[in-house]
Amino acid sequence: MPAAIAQPALLLRAGDDVAIAARDIAAGETIQPFGVTARNAIPFGHKIAVKALGAGSQVHRLGLPIGFATCAVAPGDHVHTHNLGFEPSQAEHRIGTRLSNATSLAADDIPTFQGYRRADGKAGSRNYVGVLTSVNCSSLVARMIADHFRNPDVMAAYPQVDGVIALTHKSGCSVAEGGRSMGMLRRTLGGYARHPNFCGILLVGLGCEDNQIASLMDDEGLAEGPLLRTLVMQEQGGTRASIRAGISAVEEMLAIAGQARREAVSASELMVGLQCGGSDSFSGITANPALGVAVDRLVACGGTAILSETPEIYGAESLLLERAVSQDIGERLIGLLAWWEEHTRNEPAGLDNNPSPGNKAGGLTTILEKSLGAVAKGGTTNLNDVIAYADEPVTRGLVFMDSPGFDPVSATGQVAGGANLICFTTGRGSCFGCRPAPSLKLATNTPMFERMRDDMDINCGGILDGSETLDEAGERIFHAMLATASGAPTRSELLGYGEDEFAPWHVNAWL
Structure with a gap:
């Protein structure tokens, strides 16, 4: 990301076929630095073609395919559901090819939060x-x-x-x-x-x-x-x-x-569930990668982060497989995706039934595109395990838990696994809580944050306007994790969310 966003559209990676509108773009407006003229009005967060694409051509964002052109696309065209089609994942399944060598913090350098020490040794x-x-x-x-x-x-x-x-x-x-x-x-x-x-x-x-x-x-x-x-x-x-x-x-x-009292607890005992809901095109540019920076910071402290929603990594699974610490872990993740392909085979749109109408209104077109942003929540550290729904992680660091792409069901599984905090990114404005775990809401863009201040805890929109870097936003999120774990109330807690959202996952022939 550039230090400041002056241009009206963002090319996320050199060679991409589309750029992302950083504001509403009027038809006939010339888009610099690409030198293309918008042939249609391009809404905030939507895609504009920066090169000509023939019918059937793959369309790339962040260097990865997000679908194919269903007709000829000219430079300056709005690229969305009317001309971008879904295709099965083309992700490469190379396991452990890009392992992180990030180092852990020394014990004396790990920050603390004020938590409740339970009789079994866990911290709440x-x-x-x-x-x-x-x-x-x-x-x-x-x-x-x-x-x-x-x-x-x-x-x-x-x-x-x-x-x-x-x-x-x-x-x-x-x-x-x-x-x-x-x-x-x-x-x-x-x-x-x-x-x-x-x-x-x-x-x-x-x-x-x-x-x-x-x-x-x-x-x-x-x-x-x-x-x-x-x-x-x-x-x-x-x-x-x-x-x-x-x-x-x-x-x-x-x-x-009533006799319990908070005490200093190492950040290594934080277990954070990572969620995104009501996503938009900026989720993968601002809040999700900023949360990923905070996750890297947490993992360096010896803490645990749980990434979930298996259908929402489809098409971007290579970004996790290349960081899997063993062949077995990578193959388990591939196996989960194969199960979901079969499980959704009889659905009208298969796995591409996700994204939702709200996601599409925010600029996301296919599940392949949505997945690129969803995976970013997991940061850049190694994938240390793949576990079943509601299982408790047996290793620290980044862990993947199988779950549907429905936030209440997914977060319920994470909390059952022991997550004592949820971080939830949103571009459209999801309203959500997950008692007993507090849920921090991270807004992807400033207009939505301003519109829904009562529901949002952190605005990551400054990454778009250049007032904050990803690293700065990630550090701010990490410190908010510690403050929240120490008792600072989240917006969703103040509003009373968190009981109705308890939703165990069922795969049952009789229901």
Whole structure:
């Protein structure tokens, strides 16, 4: 990126076939330094052809193909859905060819955040008591229990507690024992039950569901105790009796949670989930690579970053494969992409059903183009592991977790894996939270940031106008991570987001 953006359109890499409009461009306007005249109006963030392209020619952005011209394209043409078509990924699958030799910081140089040290040694960035459900049928009871504690007068006795939250879902029955969906649901609930941002958990079931609490506890190695309680409605005596019993159990856990205090914790214990939603053409130019700089800084501290949304690396997987530290890790990533190709085969547009209408309005045309920006969130360090949905990483550094390209489902898996913070980039203005993990919202462009100040935490639009470099923005994001992990509230937390967005992934024949 140049130090300042003076020209109306950006050529991201020498040899690219298209440039990106840095502002609205009028038809007939001559675009410098390319010397082409806009043949159509080009909206902010959209693509303009800088060379002639024959029908069937590949179109390149950032040096990689993002599709093919469906008709002849002249210099100055608007390039978008009307003349740019999708083609299967052409990415090269060379594993471990560009490994990073970045060094880690010395222990004395690693910064700290103020976190909660739990009995199992993990560090949390928040101090909640959670009410989880084994099945949809116990959702009302869980919400009524949590609602009792939304009264500020009730919680005034527990100033060290961030709240009591209910995380409910739509599954737990008509799910086969031993099946993939049951395994993912139990891993997700088990991961939340162990999450360091929770001091205590109440797990509420109905009693006759497929996802029996006893089986869940056994599969996930969970044991009931003062800070992990269970309640079965059919055994308790029904709805009202269960609500009363649940409130009593939470009150006992709050007495313990209220004694927790923050202490200095090494940044090496931060685990950050990386998300992008409501993306636009600038996501891959500003917020995503700036977040990647912050991720490189976190990894140098010994921390962990989880990149997810498997369909949204399709076409750009080479950028991860070349950084995979082993052949096995690279092949596992290739295997996930092959599964997703088959999984989406009967969809009307296959994998190219993503990007969404909002993404396209922001200038993104194909999933291949969107993926280039999505991968940038992962920075430049090595890919140290590839894990299943809701699995806890067993190695630090950059890790890839399989998940759909739907933010609530993907972030739910990351938090189940232990992410104690989410960083979420957006160009269109996604409104999102993910309790118990705070979610930092990073805006890709200044107009949207100004329009949605109540929802955005950080503006990365200065990278476009030259008032900030990628490195400067990345450093600012990294320090915001530490401040947020230390208790600074995010915009989404202040607005109350984060409970409805709990969405375990289901791949189930019966739903």
